Every structure is written in C-alpha cells, then in structure tokens.
Amino acid sequence: MxxxxxxxxxxxxxxxxxxxxxxxxxxxxxxxxxxxxxxxxxxxxxxxxxxxxxxxxxxxxxxxxxxxQTTPALSEIKWLQSLVMADVDSGTARTLVGIIGPFLSAFGFLFIIRIVMSWYPKIPVEKFPYVIVYAPTEPFLVFTRKVIPPLGGVDVTPVVWFGLVSFLNEILVGPQGLLVLLSQKV
Structure with missing residues (x-):
C-alpha cells in the first residue's frame, strides 16, 4: 500500500x-x-x-x-435495545441485589458441596443430610450431564455450574456488579 x-x-x-x-x-x-x-x-x-x-x-x-437514515429494521433494533436496557430505578436495583445476592451465594455453596459429593458416587443421596444438597441442584445437573459426560468416572458438571453461578454473582451483585452500580445511581 x-x-x-x-x-x-x-x-x-x-x-x-x-x-x-x-x-x-x-x-x-x-x-x-x-x-x-x-x-x-x-x-x-x-x-x-x-x-x-x-x-x-x-x-x-x-x-x-x-x-x-432510519429503516424499519433499525428502528425495531433500537426498540428491542431499549427493552433490554430498561431503566431500573435504584430502589428496584437494591431490592434485586437483596434477593439475587443470597440466592446466588446459596447456590454457589450447594454446588461446592455437590463437587465434593461427586467424588463419592455411592453416597445415598435420598437420605436426609444429602437430599438437602441433592434436590435443588440435580435439575440443573441432569440437563448439563447430557452435554458434558463424566470424565474418568467423575461428574464435572457441578464444577461447570459453580463457575456459572460465580460468574453471575460477580457480574450482577459483585463490588462493581451491574445491579450494585444501578442501586448507587442517583
């Protein structure tokens, strides 16, 4: 050139x-x-x-x-973008932080316990102490096991879900999370 x-x-x-x-x-x-x-x-x-x-x-x-120029497709894209980026007031964001934060933290803790439980496949998951962790997390893990099979006899899907929950926790309610920043907006 x-x-x-x-x-x-x-x-x-x-x-x-x-x-x-x-x-x-x-x-x-x-x-x-x-x-x-x-x-x-x-x-x-x-x-x-x-x-x-x-x-x-x-x-x-x-x-x-x-x-x-504005074409019909461009105006539709702008309308959809305004729906996605809907203005959330700080009170609603504070409420969402109060609800989503503990929910994601609890599920993160449950998936950590499921990681340890996956090391011992013969644990009776229908018995009392184990069913507390097994029941809320198993619907997520069944779906993911269809995509990611066990590696070497060890179920790796709890690790995948723990990573996803940690990522969502950091993005939404972390120190610089979206909902935290929206709740501080005046």
Missing part, C-alpha cells in the same frame, strides 16, 4: 485511487493506481477505471449516510 500522496486532478479522473476528500480540487489518495486495480476485481476491458472509482465513491457516500 502506498503512502498518501497529493495530486491535482480534474473531477472526471477518479481512476487514480480512492478519493478521500471529494469537495476540493486537491485530492488525497490512500492507494496507488496499481493497488486500486488489484483491490477492484473486474474483467479486463469491461468498465473504465473512472466508472469503477465513481461507484466506489458512491457506495462510500451511501454507507456514510446510514446513520442519518
């Missing part, structure tokens, strides 16, 4: 490369003629260079005007 160079050309000669400023008579080019020919693939002798350069410049103008 050639260094930008200045050249004075008339408006009819666009074939020297990509025009960076089109209003003044002094033009700046980022590509030389040879690099422009290698970038624009076209059959030889079909279109003159000035026609190809004109269409390149026109497409750059059209793309630069996209931000100024």
């Amino acid at each position: 050639a260094l930008p160079c200045r050249s004075y050309i008339s408006r009819s000669k666009f074939a020297e490369g990509l025009v960076m400023q089109k209003r003044s008579r002094q033009r700046f080019f980022e590509y030389s003629t040879d690099t422009a020919k290698t970038l624009v693939k076209r059959p030889p002798g079909r279109l003159p260079n000035n026609v190809v350069a004109y269409h390149i410049i026109r497409s750059i103008d059209i793309v630069s005007d996209i931000d100024n």
Whole structure:
C-alpha cells in the first residue's frame, strides 16, 4: 500500500485511487493506481477505471449516510435495545441485589458441596443430610450431564455450574456488579 500522496486532478479522473476528500480540487489518495486495480476485481476491458472509482465513491457516500437514515429494521433494533436496557430505578436495583445476592451465594455453596459429593458416587443421596444438597441442584445437573459426560468416572458438571453461578454473582451483585452500580445511581 502506498503512502498518501497529493495530486491535482480534474473531477472526471477518479481512476487514480480512492478519493478521500471529494469537495476540493486537491485530492488525497490512500492507494496507488496499481493497488486500486488489484483491490477492484473486474474483467479486463469491461468498465473504465473512472466508472469503477465513481461507484466506489458512491457506495462510500451511501454507507456514510446510514446513520442519518432510519429503516424499519433499525428502528425495531433500537426498540428491542431499549427493552433490554430498561431503566431500573435504584430502589428496584437494591431490592434485586437483596434477593439475587443470597440466592446466588446459596447456590454457589450447594454446588461446592455437590463437587465434593461427586467424588463419592455411592453416597445415598435420598437420605436426609444429602437430599438437602441433592434436590435443588440435580435439575440443573441432569440437563448439563447430557452435554458434558463424566470424565474418568467423575461428574464435572457441578464444577461447570459453580463457575456459572460465580460468574453471575460477580457480574450482577459483585463490588462493581451491574445491579450494585444501578442501586448507587442517583
């Protein structure tokens, strides 16, 4: 790629490369003629260079005007984005931190116990002390075992779920979590 160079050309000669400023008579080019020919693939002798350069410049103008135009699809995307980024007041965020924080911490602790329980597969999970940990976590682990089979006879799905719960805990209610920052908003 050639260094930008200045050249004075008339408006009819666009074939020297990509025009960076089109209003003044002094033009700046980022590509030389040879690099422009290698970038624009076209059959030889079909279109003159000035026609190809004109269409390149026109497409750059059209793309630069996209931000100024609103299409139905773009307005729908903006509407969906406003739903996702719904404004949550600080009182609601504080309430959510109070509910989600202990819930995620409790499930993190339960998954840690399930990690230890997976080392001993013959534990009677239907008996009293073990059923407290087994019952709330097993629906999540059954689904994940279909995707991730046991490795060497050891169930690794509690480790995966502990990682997910820890990640959600940090993202939502950690020191710089989303809900914590929203609850501090004035």
